[in-house]
Amino acid sequence: MANKINAKYQEMAKISKALAHPTRMFIIDKLNEKEHCVCELTEMIGVDISTVSKHLSILKNAGIISAEKRSNMVYYNLQCSCVLNIFSCVLDVIQSNIDSTKEMIE
Amino acid sequence: MANKINAKYQEMAKISKALAHPTRMFIIDKLNEKEHCVCELTEMIGVDISTVSKHLSILKNAGIISAEKRSNMVYYNLQCSCVLNIFSCVLDVIQSNIDSTKEMIE
DNA sequence: TGCCTATTTGGCAAAACTGCCAAATAATGT
DNA sequence: ACATTATTTGGCAGTTTTGCCAAATAGGCA
Numbered sequence: 676m677a678n679k680i681n682a683k684y685q686e687m688a689k690i691s692k693a694l695a696h697p698t699r700m701f702i703i704d705k706l707n708e709k710e711h712c713v714c715e716l717t718e719m720i721g722v723d724i725s726t727v728s729k730h731l732s733i734l735k736n737a738g739i740i741s742a743e744k745r746s747n748m749v750y751y752n753l754q755c756s757c758v759l760n761i762f763s764c765v766l767d768v769i770q771s772n773i774d775s776t777k778e779m780i781e
Numbered sequence: 782m783a784n785k786i787n788a789k790y791q792e793m794a795k796i797s798k799a800l801a802h803p804t805r806m807f808i809i810d811k812l813n814e815k816e817h818c819v820c821e822l823t824e825m826i827g828v829d830i831s832t833v834s835k836h837l838s839i840l841k842n843a844g845i846i847s848a849e850k851r852s853n854m855v856y857y858n859l860q861c862s863c864v865l866n867i868f869s870c871v872l873d874v875i876q877s878n879i880d881s882t883k884e885m886i887e
Numbered sequence: 888t889g890c891c892t893a894t895t896t897g898g899c900a901a902a903a904c905t906g907c908c909a910a911a912t913a914a915t916g917t
Numbered sequence: 918a919c920a921t922t923a924t925t926t927g928g929c930a931g932t933t934t935t936g937c938c939a940a941a942t943a944g945g946c947a
Contacts, residue, residue: 684803684804684806684807684810685803686875687800687803687806687868687871687872687875688800688801688802688803688805688806690871690874690875691797691798691800691801691806691871692797692798692801692802694793694794694797694801695794695797695798695800695801696794696798696904696905697790697791697793697794698790699794700790700793700794700797701790704790712923712924713923713924713925714922714923714924722906722907723906723907723908724923724924724925725906725907725908725909725924725925725926726905726906726907727924728924728925728926729905729906729925729926730905731924732925732926737874738874738875738877738878738881739874744913744914744924746914746915746923747913747914747915747921747922747923747924748914748922748923748924749923749924749925754877754878754881755873755874755877755878755881757870757873757874757877758870758874760866760870760873761867761870761871761874762793764863764864764866764867764870765793765796765797765867766793767861767863767866768796768844768845768861768863768864768867769792769793769796771844771860771861771863772844772860772861775844775860775861802934802935818893818894819893819894819895820892820893820894828936828937829936829937829938830893830894830895831894831895831896831936831937831938831939832935832936832937833894834893834894834895834896835895835896835935835936836935837894838895838896850894850943850944852893852944852945853891853892853893853894853943853944853945854892854893854894854944855893855894855895
């Protein structure tokens with residue numbers, strides 16, 4: 676075990692890994708507007724409900740979203756608005772990439 | 782193909798995926814201080830140089846870092862400081878998770 | 888040219904991730 | 918208790934990621 680990467684980076688990668696899927700990015704974007712149950716998200720996304728449930732559990736596990744059971748439905752919310760900052764920072768990086776590409780062409 | 786997730790989320794996930802590894806998070810943190818060649822990073826990380834090279838190519842491919850060849854070494858730099866914002870946002874999420882856990886215990 | 892150092896690439900096996908189906912669990916209403 | 922609806926869990930096959938080794942590539946220097 677020669678690897679010297681410490682717990683800090685492990686933890687950071689865990690958060691990033693939780694975001695590293697288009698469906699999960701979509702879910703975060705939707706939960707930003709308002710809470711949603713698994714059913715609603717499944718309808719929007721168009722994959723099997725079990726798949727959506729698993730994506731939600733990954734996000735919950737990373738501490739990014741929280742679940743609240745009401746009646747027989749489970750409503751999900753962003754746990755902390757700070758995730759949205761990551762969201763917009765990622766968009767900044769994408770914009771910066773577009774700018775770099777433009778520069779190269781010109 | 783019932784999946785309705787669009788290109789925007791694909792692109793965002795791509796960036797996040799590039800960050801989703803402890804070694805790559807470490808590399809970004811180091812490149813923030815100053816540029817480094819593959820050799821130096823390999824020394825710091827403690828894995829095979831080919832592994833480090835592949836991590837670097839993943840980050841480069843995502844437009845997060847840039848490479849400059851000087852003599853027979855390749856020096857890597859952050860392509861855009863905006864990645865650092867993601868970095869600190871991720872740390873915020875971690876801190877928020879810690880706070881939530883604390884609250885739960887009390 | 889030949890040698891040395893730095894880096895990248897190809898290939899492979901092990902591990903992790905993804906998405907489906909089926910089954911289990913939970914709450915509600917009959 | 919039974920049926921219905923919402924959600925989670927287990928399992929499985931297909932795909933992707935990871936990290937090592939070995940080989941290829943590239944630059945500097947004798």
